[in-house]
Amino acid sequence: LITDVRLRRVLDSRGNPTVEADVVTESGGFGRAAAPSGASTGEYEAVERPPTEAIAAAREHAVPRLVGTVYAGNQREVDAALHAADGTTDFSEIGANSAVAISMAAAKAGADVLGAPLFQHLGGTFRGENFPIPLGNVVGGGEHAADATDIQEFLAAPVGAPSVEDAVFANAAVHAAVADLLSERGVPCGKGDEGAWAPSIDDSEAFEIVAEAVSMVQDEVGFNIGFGLDVAGAELYDAESETYEYSDRSRDTDEQIAYIADLVEEYDLVYVEDPLDEDDYDAFADLTAEVGDQTLICGDDLFVTNTNRLVDGIDRNAANSILIKPNQIGTLSDAFDAIELATENGYDSVVSHRSGETEDATIAHLAVATDAPFIKTGAVGGERTAKLNELIRIADDAT
Numbered sequence: 001l002i003t004d005v006r007l008r009r010v011l012d013s014r015g016n017p018t019v020e021a022d023v024v025t026e027s028g029g030f031g032r033a034a035a036p037s038g039a040s041t042g043e044y045e046a047v048e049r050p051p052t053e054a055i056a057a058a059r060e061h062a063v064p065r066l067v068g069t070v071y072a073g074n075q076r077e078v079d080a081a082l083h084a085a086d087g088t089t090d091f092s093e094i095g096a097n098s099a100v101a102i103s104m105a106a107a108k109a110g111a112d113v114l115g116a117p118l119f120q121h122l123g124g125t126f127r128g129e130n131f132p133i134p135l136g137n138v139v140g141g142g143e144h145a146a147d148a149t150d151i152q153e154f155l156a157a158p159v160g161a162p163s164v165e166d167a168v169f170a171n172a173a174v175h176a177a178v179a180d181l182l183s184e185r186g187v188p189c190g191k192g193d194e195g196a197w198a199p200s201i202d203d204s205e206a207f208e209i210v211a212e213a214v215s216m217v218q219d220e221v222g223f224n225i226g227f228g229l230d231v232a233g234a235e236l237y238d239a240e241s242e243t244y245e246y247s248d249r250s251r252d253t254d255e256q257i258a259y260i261a262d263l264v265e266e267y268d269l270v271y272v273e274d275p276l277d278e279d280d281y282d283a284f285a286d287l288t289a290e291v292g293d294q295t296l297i298c299g300d301d302l303f304v305t306n307t308n309r310l311v312d313g314i315d316r317n318a319a320n321s322i323l324i325k326p327n328q329i330g331t332l333s334d335a336f337d338a339i340e341l342a343t344e345n346g347y348d349s350v351v352s353h354r355s356g357e358t359e360d361a362t363i364a365h366l367a368v369a370t371d372a373p374f375i376k377t378g379a380v381g382g383e384r385t386a387k388l389n390e391l392i393r394i395a396d397d398a399t
């Protein structure tokens with residue numbers, strides 16, 4: 001039985017305040033988790049409130065419903081109590097940041113009571129044996145860095161890696177190779193919010209460099225490495241002019257579809273996230289019809305980890321993959337439901353970090369627990385390696 005829930009403000013990787021929760025149980029179980037935070041957030045995400053307000057509201061409404069009433073190990077009940085305490089459909093009362101921190105902390109406390117690792121508690125004894133392939137952000141711009149690429153993320157995808165460990169190190173090697181290639185070209189640069197290089201180059205040069213870096217590392221390691229994109233199309237889209245606004249030109253929706261389809265062909269892209277605006281299911285469906293058999297078309301801002309939006313997407317054949325961010329929907333149970341619905345309908349799940357992160361590694365366990373085929377959690381940087389190293393540890397423990 002949960003006996004205490006403590007909430008506090010801690011720092012995230014951007015230096016902004018975020019919500020951290022501690023959950024304590026009667027039998028001495030303890031769990032701690034913190035909420036991440038997005039910069040290129042989807043319009044339909046659950047609502048993140050300023051941490052001080054989210055904490056005050058959760059103390060008033062959620063904590064009394066949990067303490068002395070709910071077992072930490074009963075995740076469905078914990079998350080139902082959070083929904084009941086909030087009373088809205090988008091966590092705008094207690095804040096999705098308070099909700100997700102409590103939901104994840106309760107899961108860890110539940111695992112602690114059982115004396116089981118979190119992935120085991122969440123996935124159960126009969127979970128699959130698969131490990132997710134990490135997608136590693138190596139070059140980026142958009143809302144994550146000023147004066148860098150228009151496309152938000154260029155992602156290494158070590159699809160042929162024989163193990164999680166090999167995959168994680170391959171992504172770091174691609175990240176390092178990109179730095180070498182940039183320096184050869186005399187391009188100085190820092191890093192964006194997710195640790196990817198944020199050079200002041202145009203997208204076509206970024207494609208050249210990432211393709212070369214990937215092929216160099218592929219030759220070294222001897223397994224297949226592809227790459228992919230998070231276009232973050234909603235950030236490029238101007239609803240007034242109905243065009244996608246790039247630094248050098250604009251594209252209407254048909255041109256955007258053709259552009260992405262050409263990129264998939266030219267670079268053999270294995271993954272394309274949010275190629276189009278978050279309101280444009282039809283354009284997503286057109287692109288998926290065109291290249292969906294060659295690559296993953298993934299909805300992040302399109303689906304926001306929300307089963308209602310995913311149902312619409314499935315009905316319209318809008319994509320073949322979904323990004324899963326627990327804080328977009330507010331609880332682990334909701335994130336689980338989205339993954340389950342996706343799997344039942346042949347959609348691949350990609351469990352994901354946010355651009356603003358903490359040392360919290362819950363998503364590594366969530367990905368393993370649900371047999372998600374992919375995890376997107378950066379390539380380097382402490383708040384990213386927290387998840388990557390946890391994946392390596394889980395694989396080490398499990399084998």
Ligand code: PGA
Pocket residue numbers: 037038039040041042230232300352353354355356
């Ligand atoms: P965000 O970006 O966390 O800033 O929303 C990540 C993404 O778009 O995938």
Ligand code: ZN
Pocket residue numbers: 230232273274300301
């Ligand atoms: Zn995205």
